[in-house]
Amino acid sequence: MDLLTATKELSEAAGVSGFESEVQSLIRTQWEPFVDEFRQDALGNLIAVRRGNTPAGESRRSVMLATHCDEIGLMITGITEGFLRITEVGGIDPRVLPGQEVTVHGRQAVAGIIGLRPPHLMQPAERKKPVPLSELFVDVGLSQEEAESLFDVGDPITLRVEATELRGERLTGKALDNRVSVAAAGYCLSLLKGMNHSWDVYAVATSQEEVGLRGAIVSTYGLMPDLAIAIDVTFGAAPGLPETETFKVDGGPTIGFGPNAHPAMYTMLVDAAKAIEMPYQMEPIPGRSGTDGWALQVSRSGIPTALIGIPLLNMHTPVEVVAIPDVRRTGRLLAEFIRGLDSSSLDAMTFSLPGDEDEETASAGATC
Amino acid sequence: MILKELSEAAGVSGAEKDVRDILAEAIRPHVDTLRVDTMGNLIATRQARIESREKPLRVMVAAHMDEVGFMVTQIEKSGLLKFSSVGGLDPRVLMSKKVLIGSNRVPGVIGGKPIHLMEDSEFDKVPSIDQLTIDIGATSKESAEAVIKVGDYAIFATSFSPLGRSEGENGPRLVKGKAFDDRAGCTVLASLLQADYPVELVGVFTVQEEVGLRGAHVAAYSVDPDVAIVLEGTICNDLPRDKEASPVTRVGCGPAISIADRSFIAHRGLVDLLIETARQEDIPYQFKEPGMGGTDAGIIHITRSGIPSVAVSVPSRYIHGPVSVLSLNDLEHTVALVKAAIKRLDKWPVVGEQGNQEKR
Numbered sequence: 143m144d145l146l147t148a149t150k151e152l153s154e155a156a157g158v159s160g161f162e163s164e165v166q167s168l169i170r171t172q173w174e175p176f177v178d179e180f181r182q183d184a185l186g187n188l189i190a191v192r193r194g195n196t197p198a199g200e201s202r203r204s205v206m207l208a209t210h211c212d213e214i215g216l217m218i219t220g221i222t223e224g225f226l227r228i229t230e231v232g233g234i235d236p237r238v239l240p241g242q243e244v245t246v247h248g249r250q251a252v253a254g255i256i257g258l259r260p261p262h263l264m265q266p267a268e269r270k271k272p273v274p275l276s277e278l279f280v281d282v283g284l285s286q287e288e289a290e291s292l293f294d295v296g297d298p299i300t301l302r303v304e305a306t307e308l309r310g311e312r313l314t315g316k317a318l319d320n321r322v323s324v325a326a327a328g329y330c331l332s333l334l335k336g337m338n339h340s341w342d343v344y345a346v347a348t349s350q351e352e353v354g355l356r357g358a359i360v361s362t363y364g365l366m367p368d369l370a371i372a373i374d375v376t377f378g379a380a381p382g383l384p385e386t387e388t389f390k391v392d393g394g395p396t397i398g399f400g401p402n403a404h405p406a407m408y409t410m411l412v413d414a415a416k417a418i419e420m421p422y423q424m425e426p427i428p429g430r431s432g433t434d435g436w437a438l439q440v441s442r443s444g445i446p447t448a449l450i451g452i453p454l455l456n457m458h459t460p461v462e463v464v465a466i467p468d469v470r471r472t473g474r475l476l477a478e479f480i481r482g483l484d485s486s487s488l489d490a491m492t493f494s495l496p497g498d499e500d501e502e503t504a505s506a507g508a509t510c
Numbered sequence: 511m512i513l514k515e516l517s518e519a520a521g522v523s524g525a526e527k528d529v530r531d532i533l534a535e536a537i538r539p540h541v542d543t544l545r546v547d548t549m550g551n552l553i554a555t556r557q558a559r560i561e562s563r564e565k566p567l568r569v570m571v572a573a574h575m576d577e578v579g580f581m582v583t584q585i586e587k588s589g590l591l592k593f594s595s596v597g598g599l600d601p602r603v604l605m606s607k608k609v610l611i612g613s614n615r616v617p618g619v620i621g622g623k624p625i626h627l628m629e630d631s632e633f634d635k636v637p638s639i640d641q642l643t644i645d646i647g648a649t650s651k652e653s654a655e656a657v658i659k660v661g662d663y664a665i666f667a668t669s670f671s672p673l674g675r676s677e678g679e680n681g682p683r684l685v686k687g688k689a690f691d692d693r694a695g696c697t698v699l700a701s702l703l704q705a706d707y708p709v710e711l712v713g714v715f716t717v718q719e720e721v722g723l724r725g726a727h728v729a730a731y732s733v734d735p736d737v738a739i740v741l742e743g744t745i746c747n748d749l750p751r752d753k754e755a756s757p758v759t760r761v762g763c764g765p766a767i768s769i770a771d772r773s774f775i776a777h778r779g780l781v782d783l784l785i786e787t788a789r790q791e792d793i794p795y796q797f798k799e800p801g802m803g804g805t806d807a808g809i810i811h812i813t814r815s816g817i818p819s820v821a822v823s824v825p826s827r828y829i830h831g832p833v834s835v836l837s838l839n840d841l842e843h844t845v846a847l848v849k850a851a852i853k854r855l856d857k858w859p860v861v862g863e864q865g866n867q868e869k870r
Contacts, residue, residue, distance in 0.1 A: 222750040235625045237636065238606035241831040243668075243686075253673060255686060255835060257828050258602070260745050260758075272602060272636050279750065281827065281835060283674025283684035306608065306617045306667075308647025309657070314608070314619050377624060381588055381643075387627065392649075432626070455645065457626065459606035461619035463645060 145329055145473075146466055148172055149313060150305040152321035156247060158215035158231050158298040159353045162186055165211050169324060169347050176331035177345070186349040187361040192331060194340045200485050204342040206367035206445075207476060208358050208434040209324045210351030210374065213317035214458055216244065216280075216299035224289045226254070226280040228299065232352030236275040238459045243302040244280055248293035253302060254280040301460045310392065311466045318462040320351070322452050322469050323373040329473030334480060341368075341483040351434055358434035362441035368488060369407065369446050371479075372435030373472060376425060376451030378463070386426075389453040392465035394421030395472040398449030402431040402439055406490045407448035414479040420471050425451055446491045450475070512536055513697045513841070514670040517687035520610065522579030522596050522663040523721045526550055529575040529693070533700060533715050540704045541713070551729045552715040554703060562708035562856045569709045569852055570735035570817075571702060572726055572806045573695030573742070574719030577688065578830050580609065580664040582644070585655060589648030591618065593664065595639055597720030602636050603831040609644060612662035618646040665689075666832035673835055682762035682837035690836050691829040692719065694844075695741035698824065701845045708856040719806050723773075726806035730813035737780065737818050737860055739848060740807040743836065744768075744798055744823030758802055759825035762837045764794030765844035768821040771801065773808025780820035783858045787851040793843050798823060818860050822848055 151172075157165030166188040170180055179191040188211070196202050214232030221227070226246065230236070240258040245251050257280075258273050280299065282289060305315030327345050334343065344365050349357035351374075362370065376396050379388040389396050397403075397411045415422040430436055431449050439447040452472055455463040512532070521529035530552050538544060541554040552575070558566040578597030585591055591611075606622045620642050623632075644664065648654035670687035687693075696715055703713045712733050716725035730738065748760040759766040767784050768776050788795040798821075811819040824844050827835040 225750050233625055235605075235622065235633075237602065237633075238622055240600075241603035241607065241828065241833060243833060253671070253686070255673070255828065255833050257749060257835075258600075258831075259747055259749065260600075260829065269600070269602075270636060271634065281673075281749075283682075283686075283835060285681075288675070303608070308617060308619070308645070309653065310647045310649055312647040314617070314647075377627060380621065380645075381586070381590065383623065383627060456606065456619065456621045457624035459622040459624075461606045461608060461621060463619065463621070463647070 145325060145470055146313065148328060149322060149325040149466065149469060150315065152324055153305040153315035153317050156245065156300045157212050158300055159212040159350045161247065161298045162212050162349045166347055169211060172328050173331055173345065176335045183361055183364055185357050185360045187357045188347040189361060189365065190345040192334060192343040192345065194342050195338055196340050202342055203488065204344055204367045205480060205483060206344040206346060206362065206365055206370040207327050208346050208348050208370060208372045208438060209327045210320045210357065210434055211324050211347035212349055212352050213300065214352050215301065218293055218295050218297045218299065220295060221286065221289050221293060224284050224286045226282065226289065226293065228275065228278060228280060230275060231298065233458055235458060236278065237272040239278055240273055242460055244299050245302045246280060246282060246293060246297060246299050248297045250292060252282050252292060254282040257281045303460045308463065312463055313466055314461050314463045316460045316462065318454055318464050319375045319457055322375060322464050326373060326452065326469050326472035326476065329470060330476035333473060333477035337477060337481045339481050339483065341480060343480060348434055355434055355437040358437040362438050362445065366442065367445060370438040371448045371450060371476065372433045372438055373450045374433040375454035375457065377457060378453040378455040380455055389423045389425060389451070391453045391455060392467055393423050393453065395468060395475060396423045396425035396451035396453065398425045398427045398431060398451060400427035401429065402427055402435050402447065403449050404446035404491060407446050410490065411448055411475065411479055414482060415475055418474060418478050420475060422475070512700060513693060516693035516696055517670040517689055520663065520665045521575050521577055522665060523576040523718045524596065525663045526575040526717045530715065533696060536700050537703050547728065547732060549725050549728055550717040551725045553729065553733065554713040556703055556711045558708055558710055559706035560708040567709040567737060567856055568712060568735045569855060570712045570714055570730065570733050570738045571699055572714045572716050572738065572740050572810065573699040574692045574716045574725065574806060575696060576718055576720050577665065578720050582611065582658060582660055582662045582664065585651050585660060587651050589650050589654045590643040590645055591654065593644055596663065599830055601639055604639065604642060605637065607832050608667040609664040610667045611646065611658050611664040614657065616646055616657050617667060618644040621645050668833045682839050684761070684835055684837055686833050686835050688833055690826040690834040691743035694743035694824040694826060694836055694841060697841060698741050698844050698848065702849055705849050707852050709852060711852065716806055723806050723809040727809045730810040730817060734814065735817060737855065738807065738810045740805045740810065740819065740821040742805050742821055742823040743826040743829060745803050745829060746825035746827045758799040759796055761825050761827060761835065762840065763796045764840060765847050766796050766798040766823045766825055768798045768823065769800050771803050771805065773804030774811045774819065776820045777818035779860050780818055783854060784820065784822065784847065784851050787854055788847055791846065791850045793847045795847060
């Protein structure tokens with residue numbers, strides 16, 4: 143599997159939150175050779191099942207990989223004189239929109255441009271302020287009648303960006319948040335095909351993360367995995383950004399530590415990274431992780447959860463940047479972690495009490 | 511088509527070579543002389559081929575080759591590039607755009623701070639250009655210097671393609687691309703140089719219009735024409751807005767004739783010639799809203815002892831940004847209108863307070 147090509151294709155596919163079918167078709171094609179079964183649930187999550195070689199007499203255990211496949215985008219709120227009025231889906235900074243090319247997904251996928259009035263025609267004070275989203279519109283080069291025949295209020299709009307290689311094995315494009323994690327999961331599945339692993343793997347391309355982790359909430363409930371890992375992007379380090387909240391691009395994936403991450407999972411992932419001599423970064427996450435992991439951890443009676451981050455620059459803009467080596471490393475880390483899971487792995491998840499000694503206590507984080 | 515090639519070529523003010531080369535190739539078979547002057551203006555002469563007066567009028571038609579863009583001003587230790595604009599750019603269109611740097615067209619991105627890490631107060635501000643950087647993926651000064659250098663020019667990485675309905679259907683035949691200001695004008699001029707006229711047509715593809723009409727300044731002096739027509743891709747603002755505000759020009763309504771803009775007041779005789787020609791030839795036309803913008807005519811009309819001048823433009827939405835939109839119908843009507851007007855010029859009185867026909 144050519145990871146760079148797979149990542150580019152994923153970046154360019156359309157899948158605004160709630161409208162993920164195009165990118166999920168692509169994901170099916172990419173994951174098919176490594177997966178036993180595909181399912182789709184009521185909220186549009188795409189679930190890929192890869193069964194492990196569970197030894198006879200042991201219970202089947204499963205680990206869920208959650209990689210949200212939806213992207214931020216726009217949506218039509220009105221059609222005026224052939225131009226489209228818009229609102230955001232997920233957190234887009236409207237300041238990046240003037241002059242941006244987009245694709246409008248109506249009855250056909252149509253190219254458009256987000257226009258703004260020429261500065262020559264504005265008051266000096268106006269020119270200094272960003273144009274609010276309500277004053278931006280999409281120019282599709284059509285008349286009112288033509289636009290109405292092709293589009294409806296509510297149609298989704300994606301940023302139109304050709305994924306492009308930069309120096310240093312970096313890639314820039316839209317929706318790298320979170321298509322790079324989808325690519326990493328696919329790479330992990332391809333590696334697992336050549337490995338012996340006893341646990342089952344649910345690789346879930348979750349829907350609607352950007353609007354409230356909604357896909358993760360319901361898919362986890364439905365699958366009831368024993369362990370869960372959320373793979374998302376994290377803030378890449380760049381001049382002018384707080385050093386404490388950002389991580390070196392091409393420095394390896396981050397492994398999250400904090401209340402949202404089970405400490406034993408954290409340790410197991412660090413051990414896995416060391417075992418394959420792979421660079422990783424520790425990401426302190428003192429509260430909400432802003433990822434599917436926040437939902438996974440509290441599904442039903444709770445699931446031990448880990449958080450992996452791929453450092454990304456310019457998050458939520460049309461020019462996100464990632465290092466492909468970090469995507470590859472993430473895939474390898476996941477595969478190594480999964481390979482090492484066995485019948486005793488869940489024991490590590492228990493929180494012991496004073497005086498426990500060798501007794502097994504009920505697992506604090508397992509599902510019922 | 512030549513508009514596509516011109517639109518995608520790199521030609522920021524001061525580095526117009528690629529555009530000049532494309533145009534020279536295209537017009538060479540049709541012109542009698544071709545030269546490049548000290549500033550880089552491409553000057554092509556097509557002698558009169560239709561019977562006229564003993565000394566045919568010399569008509570200069572100008573279109574500028576340069577586009578607004580960027581220049582790399584510093585390479586930081588981090589490998590990120592500082593840059594400034596060349597020509598007037600609205601800083602609000604810079605955030606999160608892709609660029610191509612230098613003659614090797616090295617791709618880079620003008621990055622953006624994630625909204626998650628911004629203070630509330632930052633949302634109200636547009637970052638100024640000195641707060642922005644270009645990222646080519648280099649992580650050190652040395653690795654950046656391997657492929658680009660300070661002083662390299664950069665352009666928006668915009669490709670040319672149709673917009674709206676598919677080709678062949680009725681409609682305005684819209685296209686999108688960068689630098690329609692003024693590659694649209696250059697396309698019109700390249701076409702004009704292929705027809706026969708009763709005047710000596712001097713086509714001047716000027717340089718450095720965007721940084722102060724610099725190329726036209728010297729070209730007008732050395733060409734010393736009797737009359738000048740400037741071709742532009744102009745401001746078009748036909749977007750939904752308050753009813754009272756005029757759209758400056760509208761896409762699909764034909765070439766826009768300038769009565770006056772910030773840089774000059776057009777010679778009324780030439781304006782009347784264009785209107786008369788349009789009516790007789792049944793070519794759609796509109797007027798550009800007076801008082802907006804400036805063109806090479808601003809310097810041409812006050813060169814030497816004055817040159818009667820007029821400007822005709824192809825309406826283009828979103829000029830001075832990464833991607834503009836124009837109508838191929840408007841472009842073709844502009845060619846038709848100016849061609850027919852020049853053919854009538856030798857019989858049209860260009861006299862009065864603003865000019866003297868018998869200069870030489």
